[in-house]
Amino acid sequence: MLNKFLASFGIGAAKVDARLSESRAYPGGELQGEVHIEGGNAEQSISQIYMYLYTEYYKEANDSKTKHKEILASYRVADSLLIKPGEKKALPFQLRVPYHSPMSFGRQNVYLSTGLDIDMAVDPKDTDVVTVLPDPLVAQLLAEVESMGFRHSHGSGTCEYKKHIHRMVPFVQEFEFKPTGQFRSELDEIELIFDVHPEGVDVLMQVDKRAASLRGIFEEMLDLDEHYVRFSINRQSGVVPGELEMRIRQVLARG
Template sequence: MLFKKLLSSIGIGAATVDTKLAKAQYVQGETVEGIVDIRGGSIEQHIDEIYLALVTTYLREIDDKKHEEKAVLARYKVSGSLTIGPNETKTIPFQFALPYDVPVTLGSSRVWLQTGLDIKMALDPQDRDHLAIEPHPLVAAFLEAARQLGFRLHHVQCEQAPRYWQRRLPFVQEFEFKPASGPFKGCLDELEAIFFLSENSVEVLLEIDRKARGLSGLFAEALDMDETFVRFTYGTGDIPALPQLLADAIQKYS
């Protein structure tokens, strides 16, 4: 029995966990529902806690090199202490609301749920389930407005943010657009957007990268003086006018 307990404590013949989601695709802020299935190993085990961690990755610059870091967006307690017998199965339902700042899974951005059993003196069994995160309707409206103005979504990436941009998390998700057609083709090199989303509104930080013109333009570009930051906020009622609002903001600073 002692030998079995030792094997169980190092993860051999121990309890296993499997999280099953009602669906794999969600919108920012949406409620996630599912169940956690636990199957006992070869010996009775006491579990202190069952938890779900919502995890993503972002790029952090260290000594001029970019490194991928993990970030826990939220942690959810599914169950308190319980005992699982040999080969016993338990099913525990759960639900939680995704945070509004969960990254959209476009480009290189990935989001997953990591399930763990907190067992004293044991390697925690873990289970990883990837989620597809769609933009919130307010963010989707901006992407559509940009498309109508001739911008093409070129790149999406989570990167470490300067302190003055940071909110709850150490990073922001950047959406980079290129003018492929329309009134801003030839005027801008690119347009970058960062969204600070809440339930009923979104604050947008725009970085407008003007196209260099002549020697003075090239000089400004070399010193990053060609970039202008613009902030504006909009809500659901502003969506019909959003293409014009975006066009006016870009026109003013380009």
């Protein structure tokens, strides 16, 4: 009886550990593994075993940034289960990584949280880092940007709060680049946002032109120097070499 009472406070309670066969996956890909449960000092009734993928994003307000958690997808591994003292169980799982998951880049991470739902007790939990690889089309686009002499800015790849841009989540993953080559005298930076889906990827590109006159300085102060371009790339045709450069030059030609 004492052991059951202590287990309700997490002392000598059951433990959970998610073990991934492979901790890396592409958006739309799968993660597989086993959930290992080890009974504590008392018998416990588990109402469900749950898992969810989540990430974190920043939201700016009143000149300060706060970090927020966003659940990307949730999964139920099993329902009612009884675990006896010291008993060990292993349950297989297979879950799909949603297309709207941000890729793992810099300090931007995606996590897999696993928990046991135990009535009238502290839920045992386990958290693992999952590496979300860049979609092949996104990887091609990023490689092309770098081949044009652009380099990632500090903080590039971070998820930031933006409403009404992404279809599934309240943030976007922003990739910011500074020119070091042919566009150095014309651009301050470019920013790319990707929306990956089964058919391909939608791209929102922001081109920030460098001020070259007094008028340009005022436009820069008012953010009027920023131009946006939207385009899509489907998986059948793939990335056309030179497409990004062509679109940047189209923006520069607008004056």
